[in-house]
Amino acid sequence: MQSAIENELVASCHAVARGGLGVHMSLLVMAGGLGLDLDLSKLPMDENRGPLLNETALFSESAGRFIVTIAPGNKQIFEKLFKGMAVACIGTVTDDHNHLKVVGLKNESLIDLPMQELETAFNKPFGEMI
Amino acid sequence: MKKVNALILTGFGLNCDNETAHVFELAGAMAHRVHINAVISGKVKLADFHILALGGGFSWGDDHGGGVIQALKMKNHIGDDLLAFVKEGKLMIGICNGFQALVNLGLLPGLDQDYTKRNVSVTFNDCGNFRDQWVHLTANQKSPCVFTKNIDIADYPIRHGEGKFIADQSVVDALIAKNQVVLQYADEKGNPANGEFPLNPNGSMADIAGICDGTGRIFGLMPHPEAYNHFTNHPDWTRNYQLQKRAGKDPDSEMTIGIKLFKNGVDYIKDTFL
Numbered sequence: 097m098q099s100a101i102e103n104e105l106v107a108s109c110h111a112v113a114r115g116g117l118g119v120h121m122s123l124l125v126m127a128g129g130l131g132l133d134l135d136l137s138k139l140p141m142d143e144n145r146g147p148l149l150n151e152t153a154l155f156s157e158s159a160g161r162f163i164v165t166i167a168p169g170n171k172q173i174f175e176k177l178f179k180g181m182a183v184a185c186i187g188t189v190t191d192d193h194n195h196l197k198v199v200g201l202k203n204e205s206l207i208d209l210p211m212q213e214l215e216t217a218f219n220k221p222f223g224e225m226i
Numbered sequence: 227m228k229k230v231n232a233l234i235l236t237g238f239g240l241n242c243d244n245e246t247a248h249v250f251e252l253a254g255a256m257a258h259r260v261h262i263n264a265v266i267s268g269k270v271k272l273a274d275f276h277i278l279a280l281g282g283g284f285s286w287g288d289d290h291g292g293g294v295i296q297a298l299k300m301k302n303h304i305g306d307d308l309l310a311f312v313k314e315g316k317l318m319i320g321i322c323n324g325f326q327a328l329v330n331l332g333l334l335p336g337l338d339q340d341y342t343k344r345n346v347s348v349t350f351n352d353c354g355n356f357r358d359q360w361v362h363l364t365a366n367q368k369s370p371c372v373f374t375k376n377i378d379i380a381d382y383p384i385r386h387g388e389g390k391f392i393a394d395q396s397v398v399d400a401l402i403a404k405n406q407v408v409l410q411y412a413d414e415k416g417n418p419a420n421g422e423f424p425l426n427p428n429g430s431m432a433d434i435a436g437i438c439d440g441t442g443r444i445f446g447l448m449p450h451p452e453a454y455n456h457f458t459n460h461p462d463w464t465r466n467y468q469l470q471k472r473a474g475k476d477p478d479s480e481m482t483i484g485i486k487l488f489k490n491g492v493d494y495i496k497d498t499f500l
Contacts, residue, residue, distance in 0.1 A: 107468045128465045167472065219359065219424050
């Protein structure tokens with residue numbers, strides 16, 4: 097990853113931490129001001145561990161993972177660099193909309209939230225309580 | 227060539243002096259970080275400088291309100307020196323805690339050239355807690371403020387618990403009429419925030435984020451322009467970097483608004499004094 101960053105192969109790189117993938121994808125939308133179309137069925141999976149649940153995919157906080165965004169021109173060379181590792185393209189950044197759109201493991205629409213709503217939640221973590 | 231000398235106060239809980247000095251250097255000045263006591267004792271003379279910066283922090287732990295004790299201490303010991311400094315046509319900038327100190331000193335707003343009257347307060351945020359966020363600000367093009375020349379709408383970071391600008395309505399009206407309201411909270415397109423949180427992060431009257439005196443040479447603001455001294459300070463920098471890069475431009479070629487604001491002050495001194 098260090099090499100990918102140093103060679104500016106990635107447009108952004110974000111660690112998955114507290115809250116899991118769903119939260120950190122939201123942060124990605126807010127940071128970029130752009131929409132995200134994601135498909136959880138494309139996540140790299142370990143077949144030996146049985147089927148994955150949408151909830152697990154979205155909220156697991158397993159460490160050591162990164163979300164990266166890559167300009168289309170860098171895709172091939174990035175994938176070559178990460179050959180043999182659990183890496184997959186799970187969606188696209190878009191300026192067609194500014195929503196976080198997530199499709200679940202059974203191809204069902206799970207999340208469709210505009211950036212403004214994500215930002216409100218992010219900026220007012222205690223809602224109207226304070 | 228003679229240098230523009232900027233004095234940045236330190237000590238007693240002020241904490242943005244290194245960053246403020248850094249941005250003054252980037253803007254072409256010689257920055258001197260000096261402890262308040264050194265100015266009070268006379269070891270360092272205010273008269274030797276062109277710009278006085280009262281930076282951010284929590285002087286005296288915000289006891290009795292942000293900037294209150296700093297203002298009293300400065301007024302008590304070097305009040306006349308400060309007034310002489312103003313009279314000479316030199317520049318003062320008060321940022322965050324420094325802004326609070328300037329209004330408590332009465333150097334701002336300085337209505338009717340009275341630089342001792344305290345008729346504005348910067349107090350606890352309406353939201354009830356400390357805010358650390360970025361804001362959009364519009365700069366009043368008709369304002370005499372020398373620091374905001376050629377600056378329009380821009381983003382700045384804020385970090386304060388006491389940033390709500392209040393005054394008698396007649397004072398606010400006078401400040402607006404005299405174009406002493408320099409910076410106001412706005413949305414990303416530059417429309418007034420109209421008090422709406424979090425665009426206006428503290429509930430300031432008339433969305434006021436910064437004011438100047440009648441001459442435009444004393445300037446106080448709650449946001450921290452010194453903390454926007456590099457393009458990577460901005461929360462959207464990763465996106466902007468990619469946009470610039472993919473358009474074949476150098477993302478680091480332009481001066482940030484934060485540096486521009488200080489450079490306006492430094493250039494004013496160069497034109498006027500050197």
